[in-house]
Amino acid sequence: MADIYLDNNATTACDLAVVDAMLPYFTEQFGNPSSIHRYADGVAKGIAKARRQIQALLGAQHDSEIIFTACGTESDNTAILSALKCYPNRKEIITTTVEHPAVLNLCKQLEKEDYTVHYLKVDGKGRLDMEEYRSLLTPNVAIVSVMWANNETGTLFPVVEMAELANAAGVQFHTDAVQAVGKVAMDLKATKIDMLSLSGHKLHAPKGIGVLYLKRGSRFRPLLRGGHQERGRRAGTENAASIVGLGVACEQAMQHMTYENTHVKALRDRLEAGILAAVPHAFVTGDPDNRLPNTANIAFEYVEGEAILMLLNKQGIAASSGSACTSGSLEPSHVMRAMDIPYTAAHGTIRFSLSRYNTTEEIDRVIAAVPPLIAQLRKLSPYWGENGPVADPEKAFAPVYA
Ligand SMILES: Cc1ncc(COP(=O)(O)O)c(C=O)c1O
């Protein structure tokens, strides 16, 4: 039986059209786009076309607002560090408790360098408190960086509205839209978003290519200095093949946007409904009303996420865990902790993230596979008795994970 890939928030398979478009840039068109000979002829043109394809998907005003980078992480770092250089007297940053490490770990470092970082809290469904946000927006803030969609739960933040508020307060606004691009319709020219990060490998383009969108007129200081590539805003010879691939991936994403929000969403809903109907003591985390169409993060109480993943893997099903145990930590993920998910549930969260390549048959196989597997693990769980959870399992857990 074929394997089932439900880990698309981690990374996606390259679309075959993307690979086809890239191939000539490894062979005939391998020249440096800055050179003046036939090996470079089509390269600059290929890059220019990709810029327009990405502009179209983002609804950007100008193609010059697209800066190619090496990854989403580089885009995030560049955006935040740029604002700190542009506004040297402002020593505060606003972000959230549930950002990707690409933002969080940079902020942790900046705290050691005398910046004050305000981490906006989320409620039990992963939603932000806009009052708290408003109260923190002062002239001391250099930049607000808030993700468009959360990678673990798919929860969407109201970034368009938050950017308006930041702009009114004279503060730059950056959004990490790595998980949102291609799934959420965007019209950046109609927003006050100054900077946005995206990453190719989350939308069926290769790994190692990213974009930083920079609104025309917004202040900017480059992270990498060197050659004059990207109008001096990001030095380094262009990754032409990947850029061309990303362009095609963005065009495809535009074509599939409706499908993603109808068909893929229906598959996700089918998966959730099927699993929740058959498994007691399980629930969906995140904001059910404001979510990516492809993401289901399900907490299975009283079992270990890692054990679930291993049993799923044995059956050819690839998903990921909301816990951090794979990274060698016994703590559940910072996103689950921020939402105050009890640790007896947070340790058993599984993220199923779909793509347009998934089928109803695959989803039905997963719906059939999960319930017996959870039952099997609960039989082994010290927190699960004959008739369900043992009394006060939270207390029983506490000394272990304290
Ligand atoms: C929300 C978010 N931001 C940033 C990144 C980092 O992107 P990249 O892997 O291209 O550096 C990821 C990827 O996991 C992500 O999910």
Ligand code: FES
């Ligand atoms: S899921 Fe493995 S330690 Fe929490």
